[in-house]
Amino acid sequence: MCRLMGYVSTEEKSLAEIAGSSFDEFAALSSKHCDGWGIASENSRTETIELAVEPTQADHSDKFKELTHGLKSDGALLHLRWATSGLSVKEGNTHPFIYGKYSFIHNGGVVPADSLDPYVDPALLELARGETDSEKYFYLIITEIEKHGEVAGILSALNIIKTNLYSSSLNAMILTPDTFYIVSEFHQDRRPKGEPDDYYDLFYRKDENGFLVASSGWDQAGWTPITNHQLLEVNRKSFGVVIHAIN
Numbered sequence: 062m063c064r065l066m067g068y069v070s071t072e073e074k075s076l077a078e079i080a081g082s083s084f085d086e087f088a089a090l091s092s093k094h095c096d097g098w099g100i101a102s103e104n105s106r107t108e109t110i111e112l113a114v115e116p117t118q119a120d121h122s123d124k125f126k127e128l129t130h131g132l133k134s135d136g137a138l139l140h141l142r143w144a145t146s147g148l149s150v151k152e153g154n155t156h157p158f159i160y161g162k163y164s165f166i167h168n169g170g171v172v173p174a175d176s177l178d179p180y181v182d183p184a185l186l187e188l189a190r191g192e193t194d195s196e197k198y199f200y201l202i203i204t205e206i207e208k209h210g211e212v213a214g215i216l217s218a219l220n221i222i223k224t225n226l227y228s229s230s231l232n233a234m235i236l237t238p239d240t241f242y243i244v245s246e247f248h249q250d251r252r253p254k255g256e257p258d259d260y261y262d263l264f265y266r267k268d269e270n271g272f273l274v275a276s277s278g279w280d281q282a283g284w285t286p287i288t289n290h291q292l293l294e295v296n297r298k299s300f301g302v303v304i305h306a307i308n
Contacts, residue, residue, distance in 0.1 A: 062253050063156070063168040064090045064141040064278065065263070067234040069105075069241045069297045070271030073133040076100070079270055086279040088129070091119035094141035097155035098125055101164035101236065102134040105297050108238045110164055114155040135271075136241065136297060138234055140166040143253075145194065148174070153191035158199045160188070162237050165202070167195040168261070168276060169230025169247060176226050177201055198222070202235065211240065212305060215292060219246060219307050230261045234274065241295040243274050245287040246307050263287040272300045 066087060068079050077084040091098060099114035111132070119125045119141055129139070140156035148154055156166045171177055174194035178186060185200040201221065206214030215235070222228055223246075230247035247261035257277075264284035265274040272295050275281065287293060292305040 062143045064276040066139040066275040068273040069136040076129040083280040088120045091141045094143040096144040096150045097142040099140045099156050101157035102137040103236050104134050105238045116150050138166045145170045154193045158196050164236045165199040168232045171228045243293040245291050
């Protein structure tokens, strides 16, 4: 299980800058979500992705502090990993995952991980750098996008998992040069033991700085909750939001 953060903005900013004074509180969630961290910084102007991952606790990492405060972009994803049982802590299993123009992070589980394999293009499975269900979930999304286009493809991938497989949460963020997608899809009763009712909830803040989305567990006063069973499609230029129902 994991913590997610992502943003898009009109100007190049760092994660700490756009999150504001409470960013250190978010970073402190790595005391539990301590099995790795990663950042995918995706500049819409150059259409390039800069990826950094470490299989270490984020708030103990000098590199994490350097990049979250110094790496500036008009869009980025940040992931704090709490490894699913049975999956090793190593660089190859650390989010984000990238393919072409797409970068991706996930919080939740699809078990067993290999239950996804029959639904994923075999050529994509061969590209995997780890063994996680999250990476296979990402490649399922890519498989379906290549068949149906972005929105229809994401919704198709979600439907495949919901209809055929067992999952706790499919919460995810997908960033492209043009669009920021946020998936809110989870079973509250399957959250990790001892975690609060809002563990899987996602919230966003839209203001003059941009559009910021993050998992719960830190100060998000005044943020807007994202309803379960929704896919948000955020235009990176206008910050306009289209909401799609996940059936």
